[in-house]
Amino acid sequence: MTIRLTNTKTRRKEVFEPINSDRVQIYVCGPTVYDRAHIGNARPVVVFDTLFRLMRHVYGADSVVYARNFTDVDDKINARAAETGRPIRDITDETIRWYHEDMDALGALRPTHEPRATEYIGAMITMIEGLIESGHAYAAAGHVLFRVRSYQAYGALSGRSVDDMIAGARVEVAPYKEDPMDFVLWKPSDEGVPGWDSPWGYGRPGWHIECSAMSYELLGESFDIHGGGLDLQFPHHENEIAQSCCAHPHGSFARVWMHNEMLQVEGKKMSKSLGNFFTVRDLLDQGYPGEVIRMVYLGTHYGKPMDWTHEKAVQAEGTLRKWRQLVDGVPAGEPAPRVVEALSDDLNTAGAIAVLHDLAREGDAAALKASAGMLGLLEDHMGAWTEAGVDLAPWAARLASLRDAAMLSKDFAPVDAMKANLLAAGVEVRMSKAGVELMPGPGFDAAKLEALD
Template identity: 95%
Template sequence: MTIRLTNTKTRRKEVFEPINRDRVRIYVCGPTVYDRAHIGNARPVVVFDTLFRLVRHVYGDNSVVYARNFTDVDDKINARAAETGRPIRDITDETIRWYHEDMDALGALRPTHEPRATEYIGAMITMIEGLIESGHAYAASGHALFRVRSYQDYGALSGRSVDDMIAGARVEVAPYKEDPMDFVLWKPSDEGVPGWESPWGYGRPGWHIECSAMSYELLGESFDIHGGGLDLQFPHHENEIAQSCCAHPHGSFARVWMHNEMLQVEGKKMSKSLGNFFTVRDLLDQGYPGEVIRMVYLGTHYGKPMDWTHEKAIQAEGTLRKWRQLVEGVSPGEPAPRVVEALSDDLNTAGAIAVLHELARDGDAAGLKASAVMLGLLEDHMGAWTGAGIDLAPWAARLASLREAAMVSKDFAPVDAMKAALLAAGVEVRMSKAGVELMPGPGFDAARLEALD
């Protein structure tokens, strides 16, 4: 199967040819761990989890190495520690646990490696020393800085010239910089702020050097795919390329660059001031199942802006309920070739979902399940939200009994009250001359159902 991916660096859709088919290497920029991940942070998780699944399907489960980092040294983390009085390690450990719980709920597989930046400080210092020795970086006032103009291809990823970037972007002007565009590799740490001893004094790494050092240690000087959100293209990824290619001039760093577009909420940019800012945990706590959230994400191509809406979530929930009823008790077959073809065409997830609809329409339950699992859907461990296996017969019997009594007394208030409670718990109520039938419906909540006892 030939995989074609849009390479941000070349601005073309290209045939993907791994450096080594037995060890396909992927690196994705992960979160800064100081708070809950918002739903925009989750989009690259779902996108590159889907890519991970596809590449494993094509090249073999044991032939893919996927690394996604945790940035656990950062000024935002320091600020959170100062604000709460909690130790930094407690904050980062807790946030990583939250992140795992929330991304697990979305059906994302754990990457092969999840390096923490603080575990690679020595590798960062070594890389910075090499950059200074080769003239691509310099030390000044306790800082180490990268000489942007020493790398002639700087700006190729984002399509900007250095002079244009200075004119049109905010750059930090500091007296210790040789050039306004030079960026920090190492900076001093004051008392009370995390730091490590280095040739330039007690300090901590800049943000960009982290991923370069970790990707080199885990994947080597050349690897296959580097991914992340479009907001990271400049300056983070541009800076990664510059320092990595200068530190390891015989390597190519990442051969393919992939960037997912941003996320909106109900047609507007997500913002706390607009009241439409949600973490993944917010949505889960509001009753949106993780599988439904994932389905909504997959409905839009990663290269296009995505709009999270309640209407899309309701549609996704209804579809998944029908599919799960169809595949209940069915062993998966092989993924449908057309699903694999759609995903191989630059992760065309919307096209793959269209094929799933066709498989469901044609009654191909085994093919539907296998194909959906490849997208991280219809997996057995993610189906509890549907209420499958919950016996609604006792509540149906109670409602039928209340209806019989009401037919005699002509007082239907108890019937209406119980029916309203069932509907509030997400139960579909069907009443006819034949009897009462209850089924889990949109928003089914077993906890609210148990409260009726």
């Protein structure tokens, strides 16, 4: 199977050829763990989980290594600790637990490695020392900074020159910087702020160095794919490339760069000021099943802006309910080649979902179940949300009795009223000569149904 991926660095779709066919290696920038993950943070999780699944299918589960880090040393974390009076480790441990719970709810597989930045401080110091020795970094006023102009290819990922970046970017201008674009590799820590002993004094790493050090330790100086949100392309990923390629000039660092586009809510940029800022936990608590959230994400190609809407969620819920009814009790077969082909074409998840609809119409339940699993859908452990939580049989019997009475009296008003109440509670009503069948539908709410008694 030929896989084609859009490489941000070359700006074209390329045939994916791993460095080592027996070991496909992927690195994705993970969260800074100081608060709940918002629904924008979850998009790269779903995107690269789908890539992980595809690679495992094509190359074998044991041949794919996927690393996604936790940034657990950061000024935002320090500020949260100062606000709450809680120990930093308590905050980061709790937030990582929340993150796992929420991403598990979206059906995301755990990566092979989930390194914490604080576990790799020694590797970061070693890398910084090497950059100083090679002339790519310098120490000044307790800081260590990377000499951006020492790396001639700087800007290749984002397609801008250093001078253009200086003219258009808001960069920190400090007296100890040789050049405004030089960025921090190490900075001093005051009392009460996390820090480690180093050749440059007590301090902590800058943001960018952590991913370079962790990816090198886990995947080596050259690996296959580096992913993340488009917002990380500059400066984070640009800086990662510069420091990694200068620290390990014989390696290629990441050969393929993949970036997912941003997320909107109901057509608008998500922001707290607009009242449309949601965490994944917010949506789960509002009753959106994790599988439904995932389906909405997969409906838009990762390279295009995605719009989260309630209408899309309702449609996804209805589709998944029908598909789950079709595959209930059916063992998975083999994924349909058309689904694998769609995913192999730059993760065309929307095209893969279109094939799932075809399989459902054709009644091929075994292929539907296996193919949906390629996208993290219709897996057995994700299906509890479709259970009504209430026995609908008495309601079906009551509606059938009302219909029988109406056939004699010709007064169908009671039937219509009860049917309307059931629909308002999210119950699908199917009435035929054979009888009355009720099933949970999109937006099913057991509380509304019980309130009708």
